[in-house]
Each structure stands twice: as C-alpha cells, then as structure tokens.
Amino acid sequence: MVLYFSGTGNSAFAAKYAAEIIGEEAFDLFDKIRNKDYSAVSSETPWVIAAPIYCWQLPHIVRDWMMKTEFTGSREIYFLMTCGSEVGNAGKYLKKLCDAKGLIYKGCAQIVMPENYIAMFEAPDKQKAERIVKAAERTLETVANAIKEGKTLPDAKPGFVGKLKSSIVNVAYYPLIVKDKKFYAKDSCTGCGLCAAKCPLGNITLAGGKPEWHGDCTHCMACIAYCPCEAIEYGKVSVGKERYICPR
Numbered sequence: 001m002v003l004y005f006s007g008t009g010n011s012a013f014a015a016k017y018a019a020e021i022i023g024e025e026a027f028d029l030f031d032k033i034r035n036k037d038y039s040a041v042s043s044e045t046p047w048v049i050a051a052p053i054y055c056w057q058l059p060h061i062v063r064d065w066m067m068k069t070e071f072t073g074s075r076e077i078y079f080l081m082t083c084g085s086e087v088g089n090a091g092k093y094l095k096k097l098c099d100a101k102g103l104i105y106k107g108c109a110q111i112v113m114p115e116n117y118i119a120m121f122e123a124p125d126k127q128k129a130e131r132i133v134k135a136a137e138r139t140l141e142t143v144a145n146a147i148k149e150g151k152t153l154p155d156a157k158p159g160f161v162g163k164l165k166s167s168i169v170n171v172a173y174y175p176l177i178v179k180d181k182k183f184y185a186k187d188s189c190t191g192c193g194l195c196a197a198k199c200p201l202g203n204i205t206l207a208g209g210k211p212e213w214h215g216d217c218t219h220c221m222a223c224i225a226y227c228p229c230e231a232i233e234y235g236k237v238s239v240g241k242e243r244y245i246c247p248r
Contacts, residue, residue: 001043002026004050005033005062005200007220009246010082010113013133014140015050017248018080021144022048033061033200038068046076046106048147052116053081054219055173056088056165061200061218063097071103078147079108080140084115089166091155107153109143111136116221116244119182119234123244130247180217182235183224185210189231195223 002024004015012028019026024045031037051062058081071077079094081087091108098105113136114129115121124132146153158166180203185195191209196202203216204223211223211232224232225243233239 001041001045002048002050003029003041005029005052005059006050006246007052007200007222008116008225008244009248010111010116011050011052011080013246013248014080014082014111014113014136015048017137017140018048018050018144018147021141022148024048026050029062029065030200032069033065034202038065038070040070040072042072044073046074046078046147046150047071047103048078048080050080050082052220053083053087053090055170055177056086056162057090057093057170058097059218059220060174066097066101071101075102075104076106077103078106078153080111080143081108082111082113082136084117084121085112086110086158086162087156088162089156089158092163093166106147108155109139109153110156111139111143113246114244116225117219118221118224118238118241118243119219120177120237123242125242126247129244133246133248178217178219180213180215182237183211183213183217184233186231186233188229189227190229192228194226194228195232198222198226 002015002019004011006012015026087110095105114124114132195211196204201216203214204211
C-alpha cells in the first residue's frame, strides 16, 4: 500500500504515479493526521510512504503519526521523499524510525520536484515546474519498478553538509523557524475558507471572514499556495513570489 502526505501536491503526484506502476492503491493520510487517527493500518504488500522533505528529514507530523500507528501485515517499507534539491541524510533517520517500529527499511528514493517552500525559497514558474515534474516521472518509473521487483533502494550518500542539515539544522529548524505568526490575509481575502480546509493540522479558523492561525503549524505552505486570490502572505518574504501547486 502507498500512503502519502502532501502539502501542495508534489508527494500526492509521486504516490499516485508510483502506485499505478506498482499496482497498488494510494491512500491520503490527510484525514488521519488532521483527526489524530492512529487506528491500525494493514497491507499484505510492502509499505510505501510518500512525503515531502522538511528540513532534510521526514516531516515530524508524518513521523509522529507513524510512531503512534500500528502497521500490520507486511514488515517491509519504502520511502519516496519529494524535495526541491536533495534529501540530505534523511535515510539515516528513516531507518531509525523503522527500527523503532519493527519495520524492515528498504530504502529512500529522492524525487526532485518543484520547490514550494516560499517562506524561504523561490517557487518556479509554471513552465519550469512542468519540466521538473516531467523529469521526476522518469525517476519515479525507475523507483516504482524497483519496488515492484522487491529490490532495496540505494540511499543518497550525503557529504558533511548533508549530514549537518538532517541533524543539527533540523533540530533547530522546528523551534526557531516553524511558526505561523507571520501568516496573514490581505484585504483581497474573500473568506472562502479553503486555507482552513487544506490545513493538515486544523490550525486555521475563520473569524470575521478572515483566516486566523493558532500556533500549530508545520509550514506545509498549503494555505498560501491554494488561496485562489493569492491573499495570504508570510511576512514580507512571500510578497510577489510565485505560488506553487503541483500541475498534475
């Protein structure tokens, strides 16, 4: 079974694309994470987890969900990690997670997709994004066929900087950077509520027709990316920047 978490669609695309080749169904973890549903999941075939890289590791909200959820059936598990550039030393921490869960780690595939983290980086324009996704398809075909054949995926081999990113930088990133105080809605906000509906943590509510953030944010960028009016900003950093949603 292919399970996925996706903020702006990259990992959803990767999961569905791979699932079709493997011959499995792709299941969205959005409701389970948002509703804190830790009921057991079961699969007779190897597990595949598709998720974005957050600061060169698996997102903490996905890691925490996995730790609290019982996986029954197959003990083998693969990871498809979407990223804007590289996954750092994510494999080391994925293996630790698998060891803690009694799962057999079968490797982590690095799937380069368009950058979406506009709180820090630039998202590509639509034409460039399409080219990046097209290239990712070729990687996904290779990876999915390897999974179908039961092969172990080779982990990326990070250098010193990659190891640093996935360790010290990741530890500092969440308490120092992952906050929602800079999010706000401009007057062009129509109060449609899509931002609240797309938040995987239920962190956004509408008050007086405008969104309010309540401190439990994972920086998935769904609220800012899906706003149909581009009315949501992240301080001054996002002003004038391209918004990104996976084109597939």
